[in-house]
Amino acid sequence: MPESRRIATARHERSDTSHTPAVDAPVSKGPRQEPVRLTVPTRNDRFLSRLTEVIGGPLGRFTDPGRVNPGIFTVQRVLVVLTVIGVLFAILAKNMCRTQGWGGMNSYQWACYSDWASLFHARGFSENAFAPFAGGELFEYPVLMSVVASLTAWMVPGADAFGGTLDRTLAYFDINLFFVAILWIVTVIVTSKTAGRRPWDAAMVALAPGMMLASTINWDMWAVAALAVALLFFARDKPFLAGIFIGLGTATKLYPILFLGVVIVLAIRTGKFKAWWLTVAGTATSWLAVNVPFAIADYTAWSYFLEFTRDRGAGFSSVWYAWNLSASNIPGMKQMSPEFINSAGLWGFAAACAVIAILALAAKERPRVASILFLIVASFVLFNKVYSPQFVVWLVPLVALAWPRWKDFLIWQLFEVLHFWAVWLHLWALSAQWEPQHSFPPAFYVYAVVAHILATLWIMWKVVESMLDPSKDPVRRVGQEDPQAGPFAGLPDKYTLGTLRTWLGARNAKNTQESSLTKDDATQR
Numbered sequence: 465m466p467e468s469r470r471i472a473t474a475r476h477e478r479s480d481t482s483h484t485p486a487v488d489a490p491v492s493k494g495p496r497q498e499p500v501r502l503t504v505p506t507r508n509d510r511f512l513s514r515l516t517e518v519i520g521g522p523l524g525r526f527t528d529p530g531r532v533n534p535g536i537f538t539v540q541r542v543l544v545v546l547t548v549i550g551v552l553f554a555i556l557a558k559n560m561c562r563t564q565g566w567g568g569m570n571s572y573q574w575a576c577y578s579d580w581a582s583l584f585h586a587r588g589f590s591e592n593a594f595a596p597f598a599g600g601e602l603f604e605y606p607v608l609m610s611v612v613a614s615l616t617a618w619m620v621p622g623a624d625a626f627g628g629t630l631d632r633t634l635a636y637f638d639i640n641l642f643f644v645a646i647l648w649i650v651t652v653i654v655t656s657k658t659a660g661r662r663p664w665d666a667a668m669v670a671l672a673p674g675m676m677l678a679s680t681i682n683w684d685m686w687a688v689a690a691l692a693v694a695l696l697f698f699a700r701d702k703p704f705l706a707g708i709f710i711g712l713g714t715a716t717k718l719y720p721i722l723f724l725g726v727v728i729v730l731a732i733r734t735g736k737f738k739a740w741w742l743t744v745a746g747t748a749t750s751w752l753a754v755n756v757p758f759a760i761a762d763y764t765a766w767s768y769f770l771e772f773t774r775d776r777g778a779g780f781s782s783v784w785y786a787w788n789l790s791a792s793n794i795p796g797m798k799q800m801s802p803e804f805i806n807s808a809g810l811w812g813f814a815a816a817c818a819v820i821a822i823l824a825l826a827a828k829e830r831p832r833v834a835s836i837l838f839l840i841v842a843s844f845v846l847f848n849k850v851y852s853p854q855f856v857v858w859l860v861p862l863v864a865l866a867w868p869r870w871k872d873f874l875i876w877q878l879f880e881v882l883h884f885w886a887v888w889l890h891l892w893a894l895s896a897q898w899e900p901q902h903s904f905p906p907a908f909y910v911y912a913v914v915a916h917i918l919a920t921l922w923i924m925w926k927v928v929e930s931m932l933d934p935s936k937d938p939v940r941r942v943g944q945e946d947p948q949a950g951p952f953a954g955l956p957d958k959y960t961l962g963t964l965r966t967w968l969g970a971r972n973a974k975n976t977q978e979s980s981l982t983k984d985d986a987t988q989r
Contacts, residue, residue: 501661502539503661503664503942505870509869511869539664540663546652546667546671547649547670549671550670550671551648554675554676554679558576558578560574560576561577562637565631566578566633569896572888572889573892575677575884575888578680578682579683580637581637584617584632589617595614596765597610597758597762602768603769605683605769608686608716609683612643616636616640617636619639620632620636621635643685647685647688650693651669652670654696658692659939659947661944665864665865668868669860673878673880673881674856674859674884675856675860677884678855678856678857678884679857681852684855686713686717687719688858690709691861694713694720694723695723695837695865697709698723698743698833698951699949700950703740703950704745704746707742707748707749707750708746708749709746710724711746711750711754714747714751715755719844722840723743724740724743724747725836726840728740730836730952731952732959733824733958733959734956734957735958736955736958739951775802777849779852780850780852780891781851781887782849782851783847783917784805786910787799787800788800789909790906790907805849809849812847813844816839816843816847817843820836823839823928823932825960828934830946830952831931832939833948833949833952834862834865835866838866838927841858842862842920843924865939867926867927867938868938869926869938876923879916880919882912883913883915885912886908886912886913887909890909893906
């Protein structure tokens with residue numbers, strides 16, 4: 465290596481790890497013996513460092529965060545303040561509908577649509593808070609989401625409240641908004657504690673534009689918070705409790721079950737399967753405890769979510785919908801049937817999981833839990849039949865743990881915001897039935913869908929690079945291995961693709977030798 469390049473590389477490494485202690489602190493099991501020095505974002509992240517010039521530059525190198533009492537400005541308290549700011553922006557993003565109503569074209573024109581307002585009347589919650597369980601209405605969501613929707617509807621005052629002037633739809637929205645704010649704060653705090661020596665990475669979750677715009681569309685934040693808590697329990701070597709929250713999250717939204725894929729891959733690599741069985745046991749316990757009573761009471765209502773998911777066609781913003789929309793405007797291009805989409809999406813996701821497993825087993829160093837989990841969930845999102853705008857809230861906490869680089873994060877969020885607005889403009893154009901020359905062109909919407917897919921793939925590639933080359937991993941560069949490893953922390957690798965190749969090579973050599981000896985014996989006889 466040329467001398468100038470070697471010096472530049474050494475300077476970069478010193479600037480990026482100046483906050484690490486001389487003796488690395490343990491990352492997993494057992495009580496912490498002493499305070500651990502925390503990573504300073506303005507010192508560690510070059511993008512943030514440049515942005516701080518207007519306030520005096522990054523935190524000085526003689527500070528010692530994590531070991532010096534910060535007074536009232538602890539990391540978690542500041543993160544709560546940042547999250548409250550995010551919640552206020554989320555309210556502002558929906559304020560046109562809150563003040564002008566969700567009727568007509570308002571939801572699309574002002575991009576303030578929310579399933580809460582739409583389903584309050586459409587699914588009978590305004591007449592019967594427990595409509596999904598009363599046999600009259602079918603609700604296209606898993607059991608716990610139905611429970612949440614019903615309980616929040618139950619909290620809405622009756623039609624005669626306040627002299628009959630109460631806007632019950634707005635009340636329903638605001639009650640759900642209150643719970644989302646609590647869940648958002650919980651997710652941020654839990655993510656900060658899961659991130660090890662990088663708690664400030666949770667600020668990405670607090671201030672993500674995608675969270676501000678999409679967290680108030682549906683009840684997905686309940687599943688997001690459940691998965692965040694599960695990650696924390698797993699990081700603290702409590703796989704059964706982690707499984708409990710995985711089961712609860714899966715009973716709310718399907719995607720938290722994908723965490724089991726991470727655990728089985730790491731169990732195979734280490735040869736230790738106890739954590740896998742405990743996590744599965746916890747997941748099965750909570751999921752069955754929630755689902756079995758409802759399935760017994762009303763199987764038709766309970767199974768409607770599965771039937772609805774199976775039978776629905778390509779949903780908005782999925783790659784399949786973008787294809788079909790393009791096919792409807794391009795002569796000779798054929799649309800995809802729901803049956804083909806079901807099969808292609810399933811096999812595409814299965815292939816992606818196989819590739820991720822191979823990468824995780826082939827990497828020289830064991831990949832981090834958050835890295836594998838993000839890749840699996842992102843693949844699930846990309847191959848899904850529908851990409852609802854709120855799906856971005858699934859990915860934000862995982863990106864904060866898997867690739868905590870603010871510049872890349874904000875670029876990705878920029879394309880997600882672009883896609884968010886394109887969805888509502890597209891729906892506005894469809895609903896208003898304008899003349900083509902006056903409406904939002906379908907091609908622009910397809911471009912926005914492709915852009916958000918490419919941006920997600922770009923972040924995925926960054927994570928893959930960090931798996932294959934740990935020196936590029938922002939988390940490992942600060943002197944810690946895997947803050948979420950939990951029961952797998954410190955374990956040696958037993959089965960990797962490298963050891964498998966070695967084992968197969970030795971076995972083939974032994975078989976060749978035995979075959980040669982057999983031939984010699986036959987010749988002698």
